[in-house]
Amino acid sequence: MQIKKLSPLLANQIAAGEVVERPSSVVKELLENAIDAGAKRIQVDIERGGARLIRITDDGHGIEREQLELALARHATSKITQTEDLKAIHTLGFRGEALASISSVAKLTLSSKAQSASDDSAGWSAIAQGQDMAVEIQPCPMPIGTIVEVRDLFFNTPARRKFLRAERTEYVHIEETMKRVALASPTVAFTLKHNGKVTKRIPAAQSDEQQKQRIGAIVSNNFLRHALHLDTAIDRLRLWGWLSSPEHHQNSNLSQYVFVNGRAVRDRTLNHAIKQAYQELLPVGRVPAYVLYLELDPEKVDVNVHPTKHEVRFSDARQVHDFISRAVAEALEPQTETLLADDLLQVEEVERAYIPQDNHFKDQPKDEYYHPRLEGGVSIDQETPSVSRTQVQRERHYSSYAPKTASSKGNHQHGQYIQVADRFLLQPIEQGVLLLDFKAFWLDYSAQLMQQEWASEAVKVKPLLIPERLGIPVETVAESYLELWTKLGFDLNLTGPKSVALRKIPASLMHINIKQLTQQVLYETASDSHNISLKEMQSLLLEKLTHHWQPESNQSWLELLNPHPWQESQHCQLLSESDLARWLVSKPNSDTFSQTQIHSANSKH
Structure with missing residues (x-):
């Protein structure tokens, strides 16, 4: 077989296999180019999940007409000029592969007007459709900035096109890509439109408070509400951002963002360092959420590892790992101590208000989220006794997941009162028998209690x-x-x-x-x-x-009712034996309850 040089089109299509994995890859490359061009406003227009159209419009410094054709050539870039520049990359893009790779698998139109152009002069468009890599230049009236249109992605590579997912799936990937770029560039405003409809608008942040609000809008206000702020530095390393407290964790890796010198990365060293700081604080299978920014000397990190630029290498990976792990652990430590104390107070208060005082927890299974770190008791103050964390966890387990039995038509006698059909309570007294519709009473009580708490916002x-x-x-x-x-x-x-x-x-x-x-x-x-x-x-x-309604028949109802004047409730009535007998006959489950038990209970009383 003879060795032949590949055509420019085939070489670019091979390179596109690394750079352009799906529509979101195109969006990422074009957004990074817009930010490198100094854009302050960027609009992303998507049609059919990016398969039909991807249009990126920015207000950056633009491209001169003479350089438009060169911009679509492979390995053509304005970011670096010599080998030494690779040792300290300060821009998001630098390889010069993105536009060439995209134009080889799609119909690309690059329109731009440079800042140096006069106000009355028109911009210019460079059109490439992936056939023979020929570029056509045409005039195009437009303001200063750049517009990149990518149509019919993978139109000439059907093998790649069939691997595209559903429109909704591709759009979700594009939205996530824009979130990452927006988090890395807080001073840039972003707008995302899908099929002509604005789906996300992210305003620029001009202050620290606006940036914090922007974090909440992009990630989650719930995350920001409970997040801990971190900002620490040593030598020429700085780590800052927000991370979730140990009390607020999740079951997936969503809402985990790490940026190195303003670049979104997925690095094992960084992820392991953060995970190590959390490992003794989270239940098994749970992970934290965080938005963290690592800043260091560009010469100490190599971003030229993979064409997608998601991976990086550190010249001193151990130092970076230990710095991040220690910084995150120190940020979590004081919050952990406070939460333990406050949590115990809150649990005790909740139990006094709602949970029957039953200490028979010996047979309860251990909480699967239990950790030996929680064994130690925490003394709140002199009036609050030290409470074992394990005991609190078990009481939570018991109160939240008390065993539930199917509603049986039997009855349960507890001393001087009788539960009937898991709904009614009979208590013999001197004047007759008190009959309480426990379901109606408890639903009313719960509704009143919730309305009071909603009104007080507590x-x-x-x-x-x-x-x-x-x-x-x-x-x-x-x-x-x-x-x-x-x-x-x-x-x-x-x-x-x-x-x-x-x-x-x-x-x-x-x-x-x-x-x-x-x-x-x-x-x-x-x-x-x-x-x-x-x-x-x-x-x-x-x-x-x-x-x-789902009664817990194993619990003693009187223990729940005793703190409340249930005898005065509209759902409680006093019956004589004859009234009780008629009531039993009228109920469909009266066959499960006999007057003999009433006489027995009365005699005991």
Whole structure:
């Protein structure tokens, strides 16, 4: 076989296999070029997930007409000029491969007007369609800046085109790419449009407070609300940003962003250092969220590792690893101590208000999120005894997941009162028998308690040791919608398309199937998440309580009722033996209860 030199088109298509993996790869390369050009406003227009059209418009310094054709040539760049420049890369792009690779697998139009051009002069367009790499130059009226249009991606490489995913999937990847670039460039404003509709608008941040708000808008306001700020430096290394506290963790690697000198990277050394700092603080299978920026001498890091520039190499990887691990651990340590103390106080307060005092936890299984670090007790003050963290975890486990039995038509006698059909309570007294509709009483009590807490904006919550995975009828919901749930005492987090995780619930909701209740309300409201109000959510939750009644028959109802004047409730009535007999006959489950038991209970009383 003879050795032949590849044609420029084939060579660029081979290179495109590394640079252009999918539409989001094109968006990443073009966004980085726009930022290197000094753009302050960038608009991204997408059609059909990027397969039909990707258009990037920026207000950067533009390209001279004489350099437009050269800009589409392979290994042509204005970022570096000599070998020494590779030792300290200060720009996002530098390889000179992106435009050439893109033009070899798509129909590309590069239009630009340079800052040096006069106001009345037109811009110019360079058109390449991947055939023979010929470039056509045409005049194009436009303001100063650059517009790059990429149409019919992979039109001449059908083998690559068939690997594109659904339109929605490709759009999600493009949105995530723009988030990363926006997080790395806080002073640049971004607009994303899909099929002619604006789907995301990120204003520029001109101050530290605006940058913080921008972080919340891009990542999550819930993340920012509970995040810890970090800013530490040593020698010529600086690490700053935000990271989630140990109390707020997630089950996926979403919302994990690391930037090295303003470049989004996925580096094992950095990820391992952060993971090591969290390893003793998080349950098994849970991971933190963070947005961290590492700044160091460009000569100490090599970004010329892979064409996608996602990987980097450090000249002293051990020093960088130890610096990040120590900085993150120190940021978490004081917060961890405070949270332990506050958490114990909160748990004790919640238990006094809602949880029956039952200390029989010996047979309860150990919490799967238990860690030996939690064994030590924390003394709150002189009036609050030291409480074992393990005991608190077990009490949480018992109160949140007490064993539930199917509603049987039997009855349970507890001393001087009788539970009937897991709904009614009979207590013999001298004047007759008190009959309480426990379900109606407790639902009213729970509703009143929740309304009081909502009104005071101080809803007591308790964590679920095993988060519930719930579905939603739409791909995603508005951030304001999740904030409504937070105000109601429910901690919901998006975990993917059409799915959320329930991590915390109102502590006042007992004898209610929380999962089914939350799932039903989600399906009835998520589709209209932008328009539903807090009052509507409150009304709907209270209305659905009665449909998800789930009594815990193993618990003593009187222990729950004793602190409350339930005898004076409208759901409690005094019956004589004859009235009780008629009531039993009228009930469908009266065959499970005999008057002999009433006489027996009365005689004991």
